[in-house]
Amino acid sequence: xxSAVHEQRQALGLRLRELRRxxxxxxxxxxxxxxxxxxxxxxxxxxxQTPTEDDLRAWCDHTANGDQMPDLIATLRNxxxxxxxxxxxxxxxxRRHQRRLDRIAQAAAQLRWxxxxxxxxxxxxxxxxxxxxxxxxxxxxxxNDLDEGVAxxxxxxxxxxxxxxxxxxxxxxxxLQTTVGDDSVMVGQLEHLLGVMSLPRxxxxxxxxxxxxxxxxxxxxxxxxxxLVLVETVSAELSINQPREIAxxxxxxxxxxxxAAYGExxxxxxxxALESRARTSSTT
Numbered sequence: 001x002x003s004a005v006h007e008q009r010q011a012l013g014l015r016l017r018e019l020r021r022x023x024x025x026x027x028x029x030x031x032x033x034x035x036x037x038x039x040x041x042x043x044x045x046x047x048x049q050t051p052t053e054d055d056l057r058a059w060c061d062h063t064a065n066g067d068q069m070p071d072l073i074a075t076l077r078n079x080x081x082x083x084x085x086x087x088x089x090x091x092x093x094x095r096r097h098q099r100r101l102d103r104i105a106q107a108a109a110q111l112r113w114x115x116x117x118x119x120x121x122x123x124x125x126x127x128x129x130x131x132x133x134x135x136x137x138x139x140x141x142x143x144n145d146l147d148e149g150v151a152x153x154x155x156x157x158x159x160x161x162x163x164x165x166x167x168x169x170x171x172x173x174x175x176l177q178t179t180v181g182d183d184s185v186m187v188g189q190l191e192h193l194l195g196v197m198s199l200p201r202x203x204x205x206x207x208x209x210x211x212x213x214x215x216x217x218x219x220x221x222x223x224x225x226x227x228l229v230l231v232e233t234v235s236a237e238l239s240i241n242q243p244r245e246i247a248x249x250x251x252x253x254x255x256x257x258x259x260a261a262y263g264e265x266x267x268x269x270x271x272x273a274l275e276s277r278a279r280t281s282s283t284t
Contacts, residue, residue, distance in 0.1 A: 094149030205260025
């Protein structure tokens with residue numbers, strides 16, 4: 001859970017505490033009216049537990065604050081949107097999630113994207129995409145819409161050639177080494193990277209594997225202008241929209257970008273990985 005989400009939950013809890021006190025109720029009295037454990041009142045008011053919409057309705061009913069319910073529920077839904085579990089984001093398959101990401105990207109003038117292990121989605125080949133999504137569908141046990149998901153991600157890549165968007169990609173050298181699919185998939189993917197490096201408005205840097213750690217250990221993330229950062233964890237996608245947190249990701253991206261190899265030096269790292277893959281592929 002990000003600090004932004006935690007702070008929002010604490011702010012909601014503070015508002016609930018104010019409503020209870022204004023109604024002249026103790027925590028024990030409210031718990032008795034709602035038929036809740038007394039500890040639940042404390043957890044909700046101090047942001048240690050996220051209320052459900054039914055919790056908010058009961059709170060408003062027992063404190064005679066029905067007019068506050070729409071605002072409280074809107075606040076709750078904003079908190080929930082900031083932390084979206086993959087089982088919910090991908091609940092009806094991968095295609096809808098791809099469409100959502102495309103809408104977010106289309107609204108941004110600049111994308112800054114860091115990946116420590118995989119090639120960024122906008123730079124993936126169809127075979128690489130298929131291998132990634134196939135594993136995701138299996139791991140999360142979500143509906144199998146593999147063909148639709150691949151098509152949607154390929155369609156998202158049109159943004160690289162349209163409009164005036166600017167793209168800054170930084171990947172760890174490990175992303176060149178991680179086997180997705182098989183060697184033939186990786187050969188095609190690495191060749192594709194060499195090609196996209198020549199696109200206008202696109203910069204690709206590669207952090208060498210022996211580069212010194214210059215910041216915290218991190219997951220991949222995408223910054224959309226200075227208004228939103230999406231961070232992928234194993235269990236959920238985090239939406240960061242607090243300015244001070246966005247600034248930290250901006251600082252981290254700048255540090256990573258400063259360590260990265262660009263231009264011919266970056267191409268040399270890709271060629272090195274490509275030659276290794278090609279040798280392996282030719283012997284199997």
